[in-house]
Amino acid sequence: MIIRKSSAKFTRVLAGSLLAGLILSGCDGGSGSGADATLGTDTAASPVSEPTTPGTSSTTTPSATTPSGTSSAGSTMDDKSLASYVCSANIAATPGSLQYLPIGAAGAPQKRGYVEYVPQDYQKKSAWPCIINLHGDGELGDGTTAEKLKVFSYSCLPGMINKDTWDDKHRFIVLSPQFASYADRTGDNVREFVRFAKANYRIDPTRIYFTAVSGGGVALANYLNKYGNEDAAAILPVSCYVSPASPIIWKNAPVWFLCGAADTTVGPANLVKNYNALVAAKAPVTPRITLYTGVGHDANSVNKSYSPALMDNKLETTYQGIALTPYSNVYDWLLQYQKK
Numbered sequence: 271m272i273i274r275k276s277s278a279k280f281t282r283v284l285a286g287s288l289l290a291g292l293i294l295s296g297c298d299g300g301s302g303s304g305a306d307a308t309l310g311t312d313t314a315a316s317p318v319s320e321p322t323t324p325g326t327s328s329t330t331t332p333s334a335t336t337p338s339g340t341s342s343a344g345s346t347m348d349d350k351s352l353a354s355y356v357c358s359a360n361i362a363a364t365p366g367s368l369q370y371l372p373i374g375a376a377g378a379p380q381k382r383g384y385v386e387y388v389p390q391d392y393q394k395k396s397a398w399p400c401i402i403n404l405h406g407d408g409e410l411g412d413g414t415t416a417e418k419l420k421v422f423s424y425s426c427l428p429g430m431i432n433k434d435t436w437d438d439k440h441r442f443i444v445l446s447p448q449f450a451s452y453a454d455r456t457g458d459n460v461r462e463f464v465r466f467a468k469a470n471y472r473i474d475p476t477r478i479y480f481t482a483v484s485g486g487g488v489a490l491a492n493y494l495n496k497y498g499n500e501d502a503a504a505i506l507p508v509s510c511y512v513s514p515a516s517p518i519i520w521k522n523a524p525v526w527f528l529c530g531a532a533d534t535t536v537g538p539a540n541l542v543k544n545y546n547a548l549v550a551a552k553a554p555v556t557p558r559i560t561l562y563t564g565v566g567h568d569a570n571s572v573n574k575s576y577s578p579a580l581m582d583n584k585l586e587t588t589y590q591g592i593a594l595t596p597y598s599n600v601y602d603w604l605l606q607y608q609k610k
Contacts, residue, residue, distance in 0.1 A: 346468035355469035366390035370419040383413020385446040399477035403446040406484030413448040435577040437601040455489035457496035476608040481506040499523035504607040514547040524555040530565030558595040561586040
């Protein structure tokens with residue numbers, strides 16, 4: 271079936287409307303307060319067609335799913351061009367649980383507060399897959415205290431890590447930068463954080479993945495539309511719209527959209543706009559869409575998408591003539607792909 275391609279006019283209008291009101295109740299989690307600037311700790315069936323020939327993408331190829339995610343490319347920490355980002359304190363200091371690093375907690379090069387997770391046996395591997403998590407509106411904040419960062423503890427990917435209901439094999443570094451506003455969610459700011467992450471963590475440069483929730487789609491779109499899949503091995507937008515520029519310079523990164531079928535904030539029809547644009551651009555890997563029957567813009571979408579063991583949502587099978595992808599383990603899916 272030929273699916274109508276979205277117009278540039280629609281993209282501009284939709285982007286404006288989303289900027290005005292992307293609020294995800296399932297990721298609000300409350301707001302942090304206080305003046306504590308110290309490090310914080312929490313203990314803590316037939317899918318849309320995949321590539322018919324492995325390696326059809328010029329930048330991303332299917333690969334074996336491995337617990338460690340090690341690669342012959344080595345760790346990003348070996349990249350001397352990132353020397354100005356290297357920090358001296360509190361990096362991966364407490365493996366196995368969420369760590370809250372307000373601005374400067376890791377040293378002067380740290381310009382943005384963020385939440386860190388590294389696996390328990392982090393020091394035993396030279397390079398790990400990494401997920402960069404771009405948050406929704408409920409987590410907006412200036413990143414100046416650990417308390418302000420603890421809003422991440424309750425839901426979405428960091429919340430599921432905190433509850434240990436995410437990847438049961440704990441195969442990823444997960445880093446969640448905090449943005450202060452929509453204006454702060456620029457492509458340059460996302461890229462700066464990625465470079466900081468690469469300088470300070472044992473990250474496999476061929477396995478850096480991006481996920482975003484709700485308003486986090488603004489940050490993701492700004493980054494992808496400016497830098498393409500410079501670092502993205504695969505992309506996992508959850509309950510968010512990723513406004514595609516033309517041409518789509520990130521088409522080589524595999525994408526899996528997950529959303530509630532009753533989500534009126536993002537709207538499944540807008541995911542089809544993403545799908546159409548990628549198909550029209552001849553993306554090497556056909557994008558996936560998964561829709562949860564009767565689910566809105568809430569925790570049943572964002573929390574369960576990151577919790578394979580807890581997923582009990584009913585699933586739609588088709589939408590506007592597109593065969594939808596049944597839910598499966600999103601972490602296994604990510605690890606199928608790595609950049610060449």
